[in-house]
Amino acid sequence: MSDATVLMTATHAGNAKAAEQLLVLVYDELRRLAASKLAHEAPGQTLQATALVHEAWLRLVGDQNRSFSNREHFFRASAEAMRRILIDKARRKHTVRHGGDYQRVDLEGFDLAAPASGDCLLALNEALDKFALEHPVQAELVKLRYFAGLTNEEVSEVMRISVSTVKNYWTFSRAWLLNEIESE
Amino acid sequence: MLKQAANTMNDDTGREIAIFTEAVKVPPQKRRAFLDDACGGDENLRRKVEALLKAHDRIGNFLEEPPSNGAL
Secondary structure, X not given: OHHHHHHHHHHHOOOHHHXXXXXXXXXXXXXXXXXXHOOOOXXXXXXXXXXXXXXXXXXXXXXXXXXXXXXXXXXXXXXXXXXXXXHHHHHHHHHHHOOOOOOOOOOOOOOOOOOOOHHHHHHHHHHHHHHHHHOHHHHHHHHHHHHOOOOHHHHHHHHOXXXXXXXXXXXXXXXXXXXXXXXX | OHHHHHHHOXXXXXXXXXXXXXXXXXXXXXXXXXXXXXXXXXXXXXXXXXXXXXHHHOOOOOOOOOOOHXXX
């Protein structure tokens, strides 16, 4: 991915052509991240994943102050961008539905496997913010594993920790977040 | 990142994760004894780990599926 690093630098120097080339280079991988993030085989999933990649991409290259030191850094930033996009969308939906004011989220019927509804996603995000204060490393792992859809092996590579540590942290993080969400 | 991990992961946090990680592998009937031993007299730590174990027991597929459909 050293080509990408060079292109990222050029992109941030305002080279539009470099941005285009970079997109081609990382597109497939970003697309895969987005698709794995958006559940299996759901109708309309292809479109959603593509839209998510584009939006994440715009955020990443649109931020002029941003530079990426390497591939790992880039994917961490992508995971964060995708998480924010999903949360923003969930917030907008929530605001529209509740006539503009934020209300307490009703967690009855919280889908344990996939907090699909916007409200559940917001509750999860709130818990994740709290988690990050106490356990920043593990919260980062949740973003990569859950919001960016990376596998244990990929998270291990990006965070430079062993796969067994990834698995232990993941088990811990899920229990912590479920406990937090349910005790709210 | 690792440096940050070392700095931010104070002893309590590290112990909480380590004890929980071990405890989930212990059969339920032996957990109490395991926690007696692992937590010593640290009631606060023990309460935290017990709450996590309870959550773990009903974890199901929590977060194993990516955010889907309704999320967007």
